[in-house]
Amino acid sequence: MDLENNTMEAIEKIGNTPDKLIEVLIQCQSLNQQNYITEEQLNLISKGLNIPLSKAYGVASFYSMLSTSKKGKYVIQVCNSGPCYVNNSKTIAKAFQDALGISLGEVTADGLFSLEYTSCFGGCQIAPAVKINDMVYGNLTEEKVWQLVDSLRKEAV
Amino acid sequence: MKSFVSKLCGKIMPLSLKEYREHGGFLGLEKALFYMSPQEVIDEIKESRLRGRGGASFPTGVKWQLVAAEGDEEKYVVCNADEGEPGTFKDKALLEGCPFQVIEGLMISAYAVGAYKGYIYIRGEYPNSIDLFKKAINILKKEGYLGENILGQNFSFDIEVRSGAGAYVCGEETALIESIEGNSGSSRFKPPYPPNCGLWGKPTLVNNVETLANIPLIISQGAEEFLKLGTKGSKGTKLISVSGNVVNKGVFEVEFGISLREIIYDICGGLEGNKKLKFIQVGGSSGACLPELLLDLELDFDEFKKHNIGIGSGAILVVDDSCCILDFMRVTTEFFKHESCGKCTTCREGNRHIIKAIDRMIYGSGTERDMQIIKDIATIMRDSSLCGLGQAAPIPVLSLLKHFKDEFQEHINGYCSTGVCNFKGEGKSHG
Ligand SMILES: Cc1cc2nc3c(=O)[nH]c(=O)nc-3n(C[C@H](O)[C@H](O)[C@H](O)COP(=O)(O)O)c2cc1C
Ligand code: SF4
Ligand code: FES
Numbered sequence: 099m100d101l102e103n104n105t106m107e108a109i110e111k112i113g114n115t116p117d118k119l120i121e122v123l124i125q126c127q128s129l130n131q132q133n134y135i136t137e138e139q140l141n142l143i144s145k146g147l148n149i150p151l152s153k154a155y156g157v158a159s160f161y162s163m164l165s166t167s168k169k170g171k172y173v174i175q176v177c178n179s180g181p182c183y184v185n186n187s188k189t190i191a192k193a194f195q196d197a198l199g200i201s202l203g204e205v206t207a208d209g210l211f212s213l214e215y216t217s218c219f220g221g222c223q224i225a226p227a228v229k230i231n232d233m234v235y236g237n238l239t240e241e242k243v244w245q246l247v248d249s250l251r252k253e254a255v
Numbered sequence: 256m257k258s259f260v261s262k263l264c265g266k267i268m269p270l271s272l273k274e275y276r277e278h279g280g281f282l283g284l285e286k287a288l289f290y291m292s293p294q295e296v297i298d299e300i301k302e303s304r305l306r307g308r309g310g311a312s313f314p315t316g317v318k319w320q321l322v323a324a325e326g327d328e329e330k331y332v333v334c335n336a337d338e339g340e341p342g343t344f345k346d347k348a349l350l351e352g353c354p355f356q357v358i359e360g361l362m363i364s365a366y367a368v369g370a371y372k373g374y375i376y377i378r379g380e381y382p383n384s385i386d387l388f389k390k391a392i393n394i395l396k397k398e399g400y401l402g403e404n405i406l407g408q409n410f411s412f413d414i415e416v417r418s419g420a421g422a423y424v425c426g427e428e429t430a431l432i433e434s435i436e437g438n439s440g441s442s443r444f445k446p447p448y449p450p451n452c453g454l455w456g457k458p459t460l461v462n463n464v465e466t467l468a469n470i471p472l473i474i475s476q477g478a479e480e481f482l483k484l485g486t487k488g489s490k491g492t493k494l495i496s497v498s499g500n501v502v503n504k505g506v507f508e509v510e511f512g513i514s515l516r517e518i519i520y521d522i523c524g525g526l527e528g529n530k531k532l533k534f535i536q537v538g539g540s541s542g543a544c545l546p547e548l549l550l551d552l553e554l555d556f557d558e559f560k561k562h563n564i565g566i567g568s569g570a571i572l573v574v575d576d577s578c579c580i581l582d583f584m585r586v587t588t589e590f591f592k593h594e595s596c597g598k599c600t601t602c603r604e605g606n607r608h609i610i611k612a613i614d615r616m617i618y619g620s621g622t623e624r625d626m627q628i629i630k631d632i633a634t635i636m637r638d639s640s641l642c643g644l645g646q647a648a649p650i651p652v653l654s655l656l657k658h659f660k661d662e663f664q665e666h667i668n669g670y671c672s673t674g675v676c677n678f679k680g681e682g683k684s685h686g
Binding site for chain 2: 115118120121123124156160162163164179180181184185216219221222223224225232
C-alpha cells in the first residue's frame, strides 16, 4: 500500500507527462528497498503518465541504471571499462565474488547485496573503482574489498 | 598546463553567485544582452574558431548559425552532460567546479539562436552534479537571471535538468533527444540533423559542457583573446582526463599544441613503477590506440587528422607493457556490445562476432582467418553503422590490428607473451 501511495506521490511531484517517464522511473526505483521497479509500480506509472505498459517496461529495461528485477539493498557495480581494467578491475570483481559468496548478476540470500559489472561512471581517476548505490569507492585492493563488504554488513544491522 | 576554461574550478564556491560575479561571472551574458545582437554573438563565436569539445569537433559558430537560421518560434538548446566515454571525467570538473559558467554559456547560446527553453542532460551516474545544477538553477531564478525578461531585457529563458539513466549511447545527440522526450535512447536516422529537426521536431542546438563553458569567456574577453591560445588550426585550450598506468591521473587543462609525450611524462609524471609504455588510447574507448612511436604528436585537430585519428573527448588512457592486446580489445568491444542500442544490425551483431573471434584466439584455437574476420567486420561496422557508436567501436580494434599485428600472430601460434592468456606454451591443443 505504501509503495502505491509513494509511487503516486512521485508521479505527482515530478509530473505526469510522457517525457517525465525516466525521471519517474528513477524515483520509483529508489522507493524500493530492493532497488527495482515492481510490476505494480509499472502499472501505476503507465496509467499515471497515460502511456502503454509496454512503453514503461521497454524504457525501464533499456537503461542500465533501472531494473525490473530484485537487487540487493546495496547494489555493487564493478566498473569493467578500459581504464579500470588496466588497473586490475578483474581482481576486484573476483574479490567481491569471494567476499560475498555470489557470482556477478546474483543477489545474496539475505537480500543485502547484489553484484554486477557496469560501464565507466567517471571514477577512472581512482581506478579500480566501484559504485555502491550513489557512492563511489576507488583505489581498491583485494583487502579493501573485504573491509568494505564488512563495514556495509555492519552498517546494515 | 594552462588555466582558462577551468580557472574558477576549485577557486570559488560552486554555488556562490556572489563569488562567481566577483570573478567576472555573467559579464559575458550582460555584454551579449546589452550590447550585442544575436547575430553579433554568433559572429564572435565563429571568429573565435571554437570547435566542439564533445567529440566531433564541429565548428561551434557554424552550428549556432544553422539553428539561428531556422524560422521556428519554438527552438531548444541542450547541454550535453552525459559524459559516458570511458576514461572521460573532464566535464565533471566543470559541472561540479563552476556550474554557473556552464549555465551562462547555455544562456548565451539560447539568446544567439532564439531559444526560450534549455535542457541540461546530466548522466545519472553524477548525482552530485544533478543536485548542484538543480540548486544553481533555483538560485538564478530567484536572482532574476532565469525567467521572464532577464536583466530587464527582452529575453526570457528557462532551464530544466534531466537525468540520464545509464546508457552511453544517450551521449549521441539524437539518442539524447529521444531520452529527453522520455524514450529509450536509440539514435535517430540522420538527416534531418538536430539543428533542423531535434527535440519534439523543433530546431535544437546540442553542445558539450566544455564547449559551453568557453562561451562566456569568449564573449566577455572577445574572440581576439581566445585566438591567442592554441595553434594555427586549433584554438583555445582542452581539458584532458588521463587514466591508466600513470603516476598522476586526473583532469588537466592544456593548450593545443602540447605533445602527447609532454602530457604523459611532464604533466602526469610518466608511468607507474617506471614501466614501459605499450600504447595510449586517445579519446576514450572509441579512440585509436597509438604506440610509443606516435607520442610526439601534438594535440591539434589537423595534426591528428593527418594520422586519421581524432582527439575525441580528450581522454587519454595510458597502458603499460603488462597488458595483453587481445584481452584489452575484448574489454573495449565488450563495452560497445553492452552499450549498443541494437537498432542497426552491423553494430548489434558486429561487436558480438568480433568478441567470438577474439575468444578463439585467447583460448588457443585462433587462426589467420580470425584476424581477417575481425578486420572485415570492423570495416563493415565503421562504414555502415547508423550512429557514431557503431562507427567508432571498430577504431580501437583496427588500430590495434595495425600496430600490434605481431601480438595477434603470437596468439595464433599459441603464445601470450604477457602471460595474461593462460594457454601459454600449449600451442593449439585447446582448439
Ligand atoms: C556514442 C556517442 C556518445 C557520445 N557521448 C557524448 C557525451 O557524453 N558528451 C558529449 O558532449 N558529446 C557526446 N557525443 C557527441 C555528441 O553527439 C555531439 O556531437 C556533441 O554533444 C556536440 O557538442 P559539441 O559540438 O559542443 O561538441 C557522443 C557521440 C556518440 C556517437
Ligand atoms: S550504431 Fe549501434 S548504437 Fe548506433 S544506432 Fe546502430 S545499433 Fe544503435
Ligand atoms: S573506467 Fe572505471 S570508472 Fe571510468
